[in-house]
Each structure stands twice: as C-alpha cells, then as structure tokens.
Amino acid sequence: MNQQNTQENELLRQRIDNLDKQILVALQQDARVAYAELAKRFAVSPATIHVRVEKLKATGVICGTQVMLDPRALGYQVCCFIGINLKAAGDYPAVLAQLEALPEVTEAYYTTGHYSIFIKIRCRNIDDLHRLLVDQIQAIKQIQSTETLLSLSQPIGRQIQP
Amino acid sequence: MNQQNTQENELLRQRIDNLDKQILVALQQDARVAYAELAKRFAVSPATIHVRVEKLKATGVICGTQVMLDPRALGYQVCCFIGINLKAAGDYPAVLAQLEALPEVTEAYYTTGHYSIFIKIRCRNIDDLHRLLVDQIQAIKQIQSTETLLSLSQPIGRQIQP
DNA sequence: GATGAAAAAATTTGCGG
DNA sequence: CCGCAAATTTTTTCATC
Numbered sequence: 399m400n401q402q403n404t405q406e407n408e409l410l411r412q413r414i415d416n417l418d419k420q421i422l423v424a425l426q427q428d429a430r431v432a433y434a435e436l437a438k439r440f441a442v443s444p445a446t447i448h449v450r451v452e453k454l455k456a457t458g459v460i461c462g463t464q465v466m467l468d469p470r471a472l473g474y475q476v477c478c479f480i481g482i483n484l485k486a487a488g489d490y491p492a493v494l495a496q497l498e499a500l501p502e503v504t505e506a507y508y509t510t511g512h513y514s515i516f517i518k519i520r521c522r523n524i525d526d527l528h529r530l531l532v533d534q535i536q537a538i539k540q541i542q543s544t545e546t547l548l549s550l551s552q553p554i555g556r557q558i559q560p
Numbered sequence: 561m562n563q564q565n566t567q568e569n570e571l572l573r574q575r576i577d578n579l580d581k582q583i584l585v586a587l588q589q590d591a592r593v594a595y596a597e598l599a600k601r602f603a604v605s606p607a608t609i610h611v612r613v614e615k616l617k618a619t620g621v622i623c624g625t626q627v628m629l630d631p632r633a634l635g636y637q638v639c640c641f642i643g644i645n646l647k648a649a650g651d652y653p654a655v656l657a658q659l660e661a662l663p664e665v666t667e668a669y670y671t672t673g674h675y676s677i678f679i680k681i682r683c684r685n686i687d688d689l690h691r692l693l694v695d696q697i698q699a700i701k702q703i704q705s706t707e708t709l710l711s712l713s714q715p716i717g718r719q720i721q722p
Numbered sequence: 723g724a725t726g727a728a729a730a731a732a733t734t735t736g737c738g739g
Numbered sequence: 740c741c742g743c744a745a746a747t748t749t750t751t752t753c754a755t756c
Binding site: 432433434435444445448 | 732733
C-alpha cells in the first residue's frame with residue numbers, strides 16, 4: 399500500500415504538519431475566513447494560525463490570494479481550448495507576446511505532444527469566438543494551424559491537495 | 561472601432577461601474593487586502609467598499625476567495641493535459657466519477673472536438689505520471705484512447721478582466 | 723446610493739512558558 | 740514553538756445626508 403509515497407514529501411515540503419494542511423484546506427475554500435475562526439475550529443490560538451500562515455507565505459507554499467469571479471455572471475459564456483502549431487519552433491516568443499495582448503487568452507502552456515502552444519480562451523459568445531479566432535489568432539503570421547476544443551461544461555475544478 | 565462591444569454587457573452584467581471594476585481587479589490580486597486600504601486607494605469610504613463587495617457577492621460576480629498554492633513548493637513538478645476518447649458517448653458519467661476519485665485530476669472538461677473529455681493533471685514527477693496514466697486512467701474500462709500533452713511551462717495564467 | 727462615526731470584531735505584537 | 744493578553748487595526752452597522 400504505497401498510496402501515500404511520503405518519502406520525497408518529507409524532503410520537498412519541509413515540515414508541513416497536519417495543522418498546516420488543515421489551514422491550507424480551509425483557506426482554499428475561503429481565503430478571507432477569520433484566523434480567529436480557524437483557531438476555534440482547530441483548537442489553537444489565533445496567534446498560532448497567524449504564525450503558520452506567515453510561514454507558509456514565506457516558504458512560498460501560499461503564493462497569493464484571489465477572489466474567484468464567475469465568468470458567466472460577467473457575461474462570458476464561452477470557454478474553449480485552442481491547440482496551436484507553429485511554422486517554426488523558434489517563433490514561440492513572438493507568438494506568445496501576441497497572445498498575451500489578447501485579454502480573452504486566460505492561460506497559455508508551452509507543451510510537448512500534438513501542439514506547440516495550448517491556450518485557454520474565455521469569451522462572451524460564439525460570434526466573439528469566431529471573430530477572435532479568425533481575426534486575431536489565425537491572423538498571427540507564425541501560426542501554422544489551430545485546433546479548437548469547445549468546452550461544454552467543466553465538471554471538475556479544484557487545486558491540488560496539500 | 562468596436563473594441564469594446566458594450567451593448568450586451570449592459571444587459572448581462574447589470575450596472576458594474578468603474579468602482580466595482582477597480583475593486584474586482586484589486587481583489588483578484590489580493591483577496592485579503594483591507595477594505596480600508598481600498599477605500600484610501602479609490603478615495604471613497606470603507607463603508608462603500610463594504611457595500612460594493614457585498615453586492616458583488618450577492619449578484620454572483622464574486623463566487624468565492626481562495627489562496628493560491630504553489631504546486632512546486634508542495635512537490636508537484638509535473639503539469640499535463642490528457643485528451644480522452646470514450647468507447648461510447650454514454651459512458652461519460654461513469655468515467656467522470658472515476659476521474660473525480662483521482663486527486664491528481666484538478667480540472668475536467670466535457671468538450672467537442674478531438675476529445676470527449678479533457679483533463680488537467682498535477683503530479684509529483686514523471687514516474688508518478690506514468691503510473692497514474694497506466695494504472696489509473698488507462699485502466700478505466702470505458703476509455704478507448706488517451707493523448708497526453710505535457711506542459712513545459714505556463715507563460716500566461718490570469719482571470720478574465722472585469 | 724454614499725458617508726462618517728461608533729460599536730464590534732479581528733489582526734498582530736511581545737512577553738513568558 | 741505555542742499561547743496569553745494587550746494594543747492596534749479593521750470590519751460592520753446605522754442614522755443622516
């Protein structure tokens with residue numbers, strides 16, 4: 399039963415104990431929860447929560463907090479992925495710069511496999527997607543071809559478990 | 561110049577004014593920033609910030625807050641996407657349930673295009689990815705084939721702009 | 723709808739175990 | 740390293756504009 403291969407864990411994540419894990423899980427669900435509330439929940443003092451969170455920030459485990467915005471509430475109905483193939487591998491930085499200028503591109507990955515670059519798109523509707531694809535993305539000279547995966551739903555969305 | 565096609569916006573996102581946008585941008589960068597600090601920054605009273613945030617929560621624009629954990633700091637070095645094709649379209653719910661049980665699956669999308677299901681994976685190293693793929697994912701009976709896109713880097717990662 | 727002031731609550735610090 | 744308790748800061752309320 400090596401369900402938990404804790405060998406390398408001990409090396410990499412230096413001393414993240416149960417309390418740290420509990421705090422991280424709680425903050426993943428609600429980053430603005432009061433430390434006093436967590437203190438009650440985990441039967442320690444508020445100061446301890448504070449010290450632990452500061453340490454997790456200092457070690458880089460916590461790399462920020464953010465509000466989650468609902469794309470649909472803001473009028474963004476369409477989510478899709480686009481796999482991009484370049485004419486030449488060296489064109490990567492130039493293409494990336496052009497993609498970064500498009501606010502609809504929310505994520506970009508440099509990948510091995512079927513595509514050179516893989517991006518995630520959020521836009522208002524299919525018409526906007528059409529325009530974006532034809533006028534903005536396929537217009538980028540160094541792009542050879544694209545392949546679009548339209549997302550119909552996202553049944554799973556979560557962070558890694560601490 | 562229809563850079564900003566504000567026509568439907570007015571309908572969908574009911575009255576999100578400039579202050580709301582500024583607040584959202586600030587909270588995207590740091591969800592724990594003090595309302596008093598935002599009040600100073602935007603030259604309004606703390607009470608106004610409070611009222612606006614509550615309204616944005618109530619209308620569903622803000623759907624939560626969370627700490628961002630750095631996968632690498634937790635020992636998760638590998639990020640990849642896997643495109644999955646099913647033997648039969650109706651197998652979708654069964655496969656999804658099995659994917660949900662794997663903590664390494666952080667995102668799943670039901671897609672049109674080359675794949676039926678598209679998932680994002682976070683795991684510790686290539687060996688773990690290998691085991692996950694062979695022992696856990698390809699072992700799912702309803703899966704016909706998989707295609708792996710290994711992410712070498714993620715140069716863009718952001719939310720939509722309010 | 724926004725504000726200012728007041729009340730309530732939380733964060734943060736430093737001393738002592 | 741933890742906890743207590745005080746000092747500071749913040750959140751939150753509410754009457755008023």
